[in-house]
Amino acid sequence: MKNRYAVILAAGKGTRMKSKLYKVLHSVCGKPMVQHVVDEASKLNLEKIVTIVGHGAEKVKAQLGGQSEYAIQEEQLGTAHAVIQAKDFLSDKVGTTVVICGDTPLITAETMESLLSHHEETGAKATILTATPEDPAGYGRIVRTPEGSVEKIVEHKDASVEELKITEINTGTYCFDNKSLFATLSKVSNDNSQGEYYLPDVIEILKNSGETVSAYKTESFEETIGINDRVALSQAEALMKKRINIGHMKNGVTLIDPENTYISADAIIGQDTIIYPGTVLEGAVSIGEDSIIGPHSEIKDSSIGSRTVIRQSVVHDSSVGNDVKIGPFAHIRPESAISDDVKIGNFVEIKKSSLGLGSKASHLSYIGDAEIGADVNLGCGSITVNYDGKNKFKTKVEDGAFIGCNSNLVAPVTVGEGAYVAAGSTITEDVPGKSLSVARARQVNKENYVDRLSMNKNS
Known part of the structure; x- marks a missing residue:
């Protein structure tokens, strides 16, 4: 088995939560989202976990404690920019790195293990965790070659009519050959409307370089849900509650x-x-x-x-x-x-x-x-x-x-x-x-007291 590492993306403030509390610290079934993610990752045979922190860094560190190393993303300039902050911890390592968003509290160690195993078995430089939701609208689609490998990820807004019929979507969780990941991150451009560096661009660069990119499809789409607002938070709460309760029963x-x-x-x-x-x-x-x-x-x-x-x-x-x-x-x-x-x-x-x-x-x-x-x-x-x-x-x-x-x-x-x-x-x-x-006053009975009291009131 190769050496394995994890990068947890937890730097965003989460403005759509409309909260003074940083997004990844919002709780699902009594535990902060990022804690769920790190706890599940900790069940894997990992050499190191690096959590990328930014907004609320000290509070995130206080929550996770010694379960993780920490890298600071001073400016939030995209997911690729976030991952590259871990270079001092991981760039010289040989092995496999799984990248997980800290706002996906439902993801399980079993799914991450299956993703890692698939990645290592296929010898790919990158592997995408995919799923097939009932409604794939808004998600990037996975376009596969006839042989089943990944040809490309196409965003919903850029997809053709035929591509929109694809139901397999990119969940935003990935495995990479660690050396290839950090070598390719330096080639990612921010030439886009948001001026940010996006992690899926690493997939495209690797693919264009002739490297193998694979995908592992989980049967449980609910595990991959990212929490961006209070509505999604309530949905995650309900799903997690159901999972926990079924487990106990x-x-x-x-x-x-x-x-x-x-x-x-x-x-x-x-x-x-x-x-x-x-x-x-x-x-x-x-x-x-x-x-x-x-x-x-x-x-x-x-x-x-x-x-x-x-x-x-x-x-x-x-x-x-x-x-x-x-x-x-x-x-x-x-x-x-x-x-x-x-x-x-x-x-x-x-x-x-x-x-x-x-x-x-x-x-x-x-x-x-x-x-x-x-x-x-x-x-x-x-x-x-x-x-x-x-x-x-x-x-x-x-x-x-x-x-x-x-x-x-x-x-x-x-x-x-x-x-x-x-x-x-x-x-x-x-x-x-x-x-x-016995520590109480001695009882005293005043006989005819009520009659005398009534007479005084009427006089």
Whole structure:
């Protein structure tokens, strides 16, 4: 196998998106377009990936990090001009270079591998990835020789009546013999109405020099769609969502209503888990087997165990164990760790806290900046008072403690192992283990108070 390289074109601003965000950073199923492309390219056996950046260069670099090398295209003067910016990284290399646009998020590693293999098997100097859409209008047509090799690419506006009948189109993804690519780029002219240097001109120059130019036709036109505006972005979102959801269902996940279930490209879901409609899984989410998620739940960058139920709730940047029940209407905020067999009920908010094995917060509680041990019962209305207006403080409740309803634990404070806090208490000092703490005003009954109040009003 030859050495292989990739050039990702990601320098354009994307004015048709009408956005402050650079085009390739717009997300499809929760991941920026260019990240989709680089992730798929990274599955190939590549020696080097070079991403051409321009507008939003620092943000693109921040997104991709060490997955790629970077070359700057200061002025956007066409696709050939963009590729030549990679010369310092690639011009002396022997092997094959695939050129991919950073706004084609649906392209897969399998299609790129097929393109590379076809290119190397045919011994071509250049190979074009082609497709046959239902409506080829606006696309450059692939004109082939009787033997099947590429004769030329003709743009739609320049095509004859006969050429317009051709349905095979140029997708804008190419493979090149690397040495030939960089030798030919220097010969590309900008003698056109836009004054730009176009990569397809490399194909024409190679062809006119007697070199072999081939084409590999993918059966999946949708993979090759480039995103130039919000309409195309929404179409890509729908196609990617369908691809992701079908993949999970084929792997043994039940999606009750796939059309209304949104799963990120990076999500991992175990067999026999059921996802109900309205659920959104965003970012790096992992869910074990036999769990039930939704309806209308939002999970982001979190791990969820097996046999766990999360209904109408939100979980962000946290870990949830096995056999946990959450919701309805619970909120698990970032940096929380929920152990196995925990119950978190309706209108409970957990923030930057841990709950130990078998603990319960069944309703109407706020647990923030807290360390809750195993088998702790947090009664209805339990509050950890963690903020004094300037600083946050920690609450610790040790194993087996029982916190009565409507209790305030004013941090920093510790409730010892097996201790009881009476309902309605405001705890400001540590509670020793196995103690009962009562911190509330003594009840006073004023008899006949209502009658006297009525008399005063009428006098």
